[in-house]
Amino acid sequence: KTMNKPASEEAFLLRLPDDVADEVRRAIRAGEQLDLDLLFGPEPKDAHAARPATFCVGGTELPATLSSLPTVVEVQKSLDNYTFFKSNVNGTGTVRQVIDVAHNLDDLPSKAEQPDGLTPPMNNIRHLKWRKRVPRDPRMVEQVELELEALVKGVPPPVLTELIDEEEEVTDDEEDEPMPPLDADGATDGGHTDISCPPALAGRLPGNSAACSSAACSSAAHESPGACGLVGATVESGGTRIKLFPQQPAGKVAPAQPRPSIQTHVTPPDPRAAAAAAARVEAEARAREDAEAREREEAAARERAEAE
Template sequence: MAEGAGGGAGEELFVLRVADEALADKLHRVLREEATVHGHVELTFQDNNLDGVLSVEGVSYPVKLLNLPTVVEAYKTYDEINMVKINDIGQVLLVGPPGSSLPDGPEAADGVTPPMRNARQRHFKPVPKVDPGEVAAVERDLLALLSGFAPAGMRITDVEEEFVVDAHSGAGSWQRVGAGGAAPAGGGGGGAGGGGGGGRGKKDKDKEDK
C-alpha cells in the first residue's frame, strides 16, 4: 500500500516474474489454494530499493526491481464478464534461482508478452549523447533568429525574387530582382519601334525608284 496525493491509501501493483520453475509452480498452486507454504514468505529490499531477496520456506531467491518498456494496464472482474481497470503497472519484480545473478537495472529489456521480447532495443532508440555546450549554442542561435538578429559568425541578407515565366518554353523559375541579363519591361516596345522604322525606310526607297 502507498499513500496517495490526497492522503488516501492506494494500491501499487507490480508484475511478478519468477525464473525458477519450481518456485513458480509452487506459487501458482498456493494462489489456487491447491498447496500451502510451510513457514513464511518474506520480501525484503536493500537501501537502493532495487535489489532484494524473496524468502520462501527458508530458501532465498534474488530479486531485482526493473522498469518495464511500456505501461501495462491491470483489470479486475467480479462476474467474469465485465472488466474494470484498477491500475497501471510500470515495474516488474524479477525473481531468479538461488545464487543466480540478475541483469543490471533499472530498465528491463523485455516486456510482459512474447511480442515485447527485447522491445527496448527494437522499438525504442537510445537517447543521443549530445554535448551540453552544443545544445546551449543552438539555443542562443535560435533566440537570436527569433529576435531578428543573425547568429554569431553569420549575416542575414534580404533577397527579393520574382517568378518569371519563359515565353517560349513556358517554364517558370524564381529570379532575383535586379539581376544582370534581365531585359527591362519597355525593351520590347523599343525593339518593335525599331522594326517599324526599318519598314518606313523601305517604303521611301520604293518611291525614289518610281
Template sequence: KTRTAAEDHFLLQVPDDVAALLRESPGSMGVSFDDEQGVEGVRQATFRIGERTLPAKLIRSPTVIETHKSLDGKTFYKTGMVGQVLVVAHDEKDLPAGAESADGVTPPAARIRRRKWRKRAARNAKEVEQIELELEALLRGGPLKPEYDLVDEYKEVEIDDDGEEASVKDERSRSEIEATQKLTLRLGRATSSTSNGAESRAEAEPSEEGEEDDSKSIGHTSEALTSESEAESQNAVVQSDDGEGQGEAAGGARLPHSAMHDEESALLTELRAATAKRDGIQVEMSRLQPSAVTNRLMRERMQAKRSQLEQQLGHVEGELHTLNARLADLRSGVP
C-alpha cells in the first residue's frame, strides 16, 4: 500500500538574529509541540535552532493564504492552505497574549479585522442620491456651477433724546455700516434717511379712528428707493387736524406712506425669495443632463427628478408673475 505524505503548512515568525541563523543553516531548525493545548486551542511549542531553544506559540492568522508548488515554473499546483502562525520570541513574556494574530502577512492587512469589521456610520439615501447626481455632472465635463446666497445685514442703533446716535459697540467698520444702510434703503426695508452724515430714524404712525378731537398726529418724512426701477418715490406727508387719521401723499396716493412701504417691503422680500428659488431649480435642472456613459437606471432617475423640478418651476413662475402684478398695482396707486 502506498501511503500519502501529509504536509503541514504554517508561517514562522522569528526575531531578526534567529532569521540570520536560519538563512545560514535552515536544516538545523526543529519544532516540538506540547501535548496539552492551551486556552482557545492555542498550542505552546519549543523552537530549536542549533543548540539554542526558544519559546514559541501557535496562533491563528486573520487571513487565509494558499500555497502552490511548481516543477517547471509555469504550471503551479495548490498544495495547502495556511491559517496559522508560529511566533518565536526570546522570552515567553514577549509572545502574543491572544489566540489570533492582529496583523496579516502583507502591509495592507495590518489590523485587518479591526478595520474591516469596524462600526460604520449610517448612510442617508438622499445624500447618496445627491452625490451620484453630482458625480454624473462632473463626468459630463467641468466642475459644478457655484451657488450664491444673498444675505442682508442690519444694524440696530439707539437714538437719544437729542436725535443723536448713541455709542454702540460694533465690530464692523463705518463704511460697512453705511453700505448696509444704503442697501437697506435701496431695498425699501426702512423709512430712514441720512442728513449731514448723522443717521436719524423717523416713525410714521397713522392716527386711529376714535381718538379725541384735540389730538394731532405728527408729520414725518420718509424716503426709500425701489430695488427694480431704482426710481425715487415722492415724500409722503401725513397730516391730520380732526383726528380721523386720513393722510394725503404728495404723489396723489391715498394709502398711508408707512403702510405702503411696509407692503412694498414685504412684496420685495417675497420676490427675492421666489427669484432665488427659481434660480436654484434652474441650476439643479442644468445638472440633470444625461451623458453618453449614463446607464439606463440613472437616466430614469434623472428624468424623474427633472419632472419634479419642472413642476416646482411652474409653480414658482406663477408665484413670481402674481407678485410682480401686485407690486406694479401698489406702485401705480391701484387699491
C-alpha cells in the first residue's frame, strides 16, 4: 500500500508437500497462529525459467518457484463453506500463477509456464491447445455430418456415389489403302494422283468427262466425275483418279456412333477406416511436435549451460 496506489488483493495457488500441508491445515482449523513467510529471489536471466523463491513455515525454509498456469482459474470465496461468491481478485476474480514448494530443489518445475492445468482434463493442455491442427478434407467433413444426421434420424447413412466416364474406342472397319509413292513432280506412276473423295465433292473437280471403273455402273463415262455415286467407283478426270467413299443407299440411316458410357459405382463409407486414418495422422503430427519440443528443450538447456 502506497500513497498513490491503494492496497489490492493478490491471489495465487500454493502447492505444499503432504507433511507441510497437513500441518498448515491443522493450524488453520485449530485457529493457531502460524508463522508463514515467502521471499522471492532475483528475476532469472532466462525469460522461460521459473522465478525462484523461499517459503518459510514455522522457522523452516523450503525452496519454491513461481510459475504461470496454462489456463485461467476463477476464484470464489466462502465464509461458511456453504455459500460461495466470486472474489474480485485483480478486478477479474481469476488466478494465473502458482507457487510450488518442495523439500528438494530438483522436484520443482523449472519453466515459467506449466504444461498442465489443475484438473485431470487439463493434463498437458498447453501442448493440446496450441498443437498444429491436421488439415481436414471438406468432403470428409460433409460426409461425417450427413452420417451424424442419419444416425440422429434413425435412417441408414448415405453412400458415396462416384461417376466414371469410360470412353469406348471407335475403330473403322475399313482401313484406307496406302497411297503409291510420289515422284519428284508429286505424281504417281503414269502422271496420275490417287485422291479419296466423297461423291458429293467429286463433281467439283476439273474435267468435263470421266471414265467410271465401277462394275455396277453401266455408263462408260459421265458428264461429271462420280455422277453415279456407286460404292467402290473410281473415276478419272484431268489426270486424277478419284476413289469414292462408300455411300449409304437412299432411305437408310447411318448407324450412330456409340456414346461414352457412364457407370455408377456405389461405395458404402467405412467409418472405422476413416477413424483409423485420422488417428494415424494425429499420432504422426503429435510425434513430430514432441520431437520439436524436445529439440527446443535441449537447445535451451545448452544455452543455459553456456551462460553458466
